[in-house]
Amino acid sequence: MTGLDPATWPPAPIRTERLVLRESEARDRAAFVELFASSEVRTFLGGPRPRDELERTVPAVPGRRPGLFVIDLEGAMIGTVTLDRRNAERPGRIRPDAEEAELSYTFLPEGWGRGYAAEACAAALDWFAGAFPGEPVVLCTQTANSRSMRLAAKLGFTEVERFEEFDAEQWFGVWSVTPSGCARDCSGS
Numbered sequence: 001m002t003g004l005d006p007a008t009w010p011p012a013p014i015r016t017e018r019l020v021l022r023e024s025e026a027r028d029r030a031a032f033v034e035l036f037a038s039s040e041v042r043t044f045l046g047g048p049r050p051r052d053e054l055e056r057t058v059p060a061v062p063g064r065r066p067g068l069f070v071i072d073l074e075g076a077m078i079g080t081v082t083l084d085r086r087n088a089e090r091p092g093r094i095r096p097d098a099e100e101a102e103l104s105y106t107f108l109p110e111g112w113g114r115g116y117a118a119e120a121c122a123a124a125l126d127w128f129a130g131a132f133p134g135e136p137v138v139l140c141t142q143t144a145n146s147r148s149m150r151l152a153a154k155l156g157f158t159e160v161e162r163f164e165e166f167d168a169e170q171w172f173g174v175w176s177v178t179p180s181g182c183a184r185d186c187s188g189s
Contacts, residue, residue: 009066011131016123019116021069021081024061028070031077031108032062040109044145046166071107071120078116079107081124083137091163092140092172100138101128103175105151112147118154125155125175137175142168 010023024032035041036058037051063070063080071079086093086102094100103125107117128137139157141148149171157173164170 010069011127014069014123014127016119018073019120019123020072021120021123021127022072024063024068024070026061028077029058029060029062033058034108035080035106038109041106044142044148044168045106069120069124071111071116073111073116077108078111079105079120081105081120083124083128086138086140090140091165092138092161092170094136094138094160094174100174101132101135103137103139117151121151121155138172139175140165140170140172142166143171144168 013023014021033051033054036049036054039048042048067083069081070077071081082104083101084104085099088097088099103121105117105121111117125137128135138160139152139155141152143149143162152171152173155175157175159171159173161172162169163172
């Protein structure tokens with residue numbers, strides 16, 4: 001993440017009631033390939049990528065970069081949560097200079113509907129609030145992605161604007177840090 005000192009990344013693993021947010025490891029490679037190859041996961045993310053291409057190009061230790069947390073459930077990767085700087089060229093911003101921190105997440109279908117995304121995202125937001133006090137976080141999702149829209153509301157994101165991008169209506173919201181981190185109850189399902 002731009003502005004995040006690579007010398008301080010990764011933080012110690014973050015433990016929640018059921019999950020561990022940690023740095024990527026070699027054992028996560030197959031799950032990364034599945035995230036990018038899954039038509040279910042990629043429905044609102046530009047579609048799946050060819051599995052054979054991914055098998056050739058995904059590195060031995062994928063996703064190892066500042067801002068990316070692997071979501072681990074009982075020793076297995078079930079998804080990722082990322083805090084990156086939003087590209088200033090894209091529509092949607094809350095500051096004139098743009099490059100706000102942006103939350104994104106992907107989960108394998110077997111992790112859907114159990115509250116893991118809310119639990120993991122809330123933990124990542126709490127970590128971010130401690131590491132970057134007072135800095136807001138943005139989130140952008142297609143309005144057609146009802147699961148993501150519900151998660152944004154549950155996490156306490158408030159709508160800033162809607163716009164067209166990637167041939168679809170996008171919802172753009174902001175999460176402002178509160179002393180307790182999450183603006184609402186972000187635990188559970």
